[in-house]
Amino acid sequence: MTETHAPVVTYMGRSVAVRTNETVLNALLRAGIEVPFSCKAGSCQTCLLKCLEGELPERTQRGLSETLRAKSYFMPCRCKPAGDMQLAPVNADDLLAEKASAAPTESEIPYPETDPALWMELQQDGDKVRKILEAFYDMVYADEQLAPFFENVQKEHVTDKQYVFMKRCLLGEKVYFGNRPRNAHHWMIISDELMDHRQALMLKSLRANGLTQDQIDRWVRFEEHFRGDIVKQETWPKRMGGQDIVFEGVGQEVFPIALICDYCHAEIPAGTTVVVHHRRGLVSCPACASGAPLT
Incomplete structure (x- = not known):
């Protein structure tokens, strides 16, 4: 039986094997690699990355400008790779037009009149x-x-x-x-x-x-x-008690209780060092965070 090769994406010095039906974005997040994202459906274009090597399916560039498509930018949230890919973050000099910043208001909109x-x-x-x-x-x-x-x-x-x-x-x-x-x-x-x-x-x-x-x-x-x-x-910080609270990034934590991995659903013994995505509260076990193929 011929062994199927899992596509490997390389980004910022890390290589991650992409699992069946997994998008590039989800593979990077599973491995604890910080990538900007929001909708995960191609609507906001927040997760934009540049492809240095590899094939880009048409739907991964759908909705992007001609300039960005020509420079091999794509949306990893829409990409289920057919082969290995070398990726790079967005180069600000490549963006001809900046998104207008929507500054958050200082306070929340009050409740409306009742009915x-x-x-x-x-x-x-x-x-x-x-x-x-x-x-x-x-x-x-x-x-x-x-x-x-x-x-x-x-x-x-x-x-x-x-x-x-x-x-x-x-x-x-x-x-x-x-x-x-x-x-x-x-x-x-x-x-x-x-x-x-x-x-x-x-x-x-x-x-x-x-x-x-x-x-x-x-x-x-x-x-x-x-x-x-x-x-x-653009994303806004969470505002609590007049202070901006940022829930972003990934980190490593040790939990004193047993957990279930949010990606492979295997049990994680108490005391294991895991990767935590702070915004979503998802946990990667050591195997999933390593980026290695499933065995």
């Missing part, structure tokens, strides 16, 4: 608020552009949090204690176009659940109220 009547209307025939959110997140988790933002996050958990958040918005009751939209989305590069796409899915759910146009307009008011805290061209 308790809408909440009551949506409770008259069962709990339509929950039904709306369940149908919406079913679509989000199946959506190529939005699903990567929720990697390793249970759909039921997200639905429950959004349900309580909407209850806080509509009724004004202090029942939500999670992050407000600015902090919850601080690391996500979300354009107006992507936000519009997200809103289109919400409209589908609202209509499918039988809301009148008046009820839809009132619901959408809450959705659009926080757009300024969500749409951005």
Whole structure:
């Protein structure tokens, strides 16, 4: 039997064997290599890298300018390599136009004016608020552009949090204690176009659940109220107690309890040194972090 060669990507002096159906970006992150990223679906172009050697599938450059494509820039979040690749970080001199920085505001957008009547209307025939959110997140988790933002996050958990958040918005009751939209989305590069796409899915759910146009307009008011805290061209630091808190990068930590590797799902004995991706909270066991092929 012929042994299949796993493609190897080399970046910043590290070589990583890419696993079956794994993207270049996920392989680098698994190995604990710091690479900028956000949407992981090719929408934000944050993870842009330069290919020095190797074949670039067409979809990895889709949406890039002619200049960037000609200089072999590509999106590793879209690349499942067919062979070995030599990669390099972005050279600022290659970028002819800089992205305009969207400076974060000093404070979060306050909650909007409540609409308790809408909440009551949506409770008259069962709990339509929950039904709306369940149908919406079913679509989000199946959506190529939005699903990567929720990697390793249970759909039921997200639905429950959004349900309580909407209850806080509509009724004004202090029942939500999670992050407000600015902090919850601080690391996500979300354009107006992507936000519009997200809103289109919400409209589908609202209509499918039988809301009148008046009820839809009132619901959408809450959705659009926080757009300024969500749409951005660069990541923002998390802001807590008036201070900017940065949750980025990777590091090595020793945990006193046994863990499960988020990549190969093998058990990691207590006391093992593991690689932790701080933003996502994911853990790589020593084998996955080494970049070696699976045995």
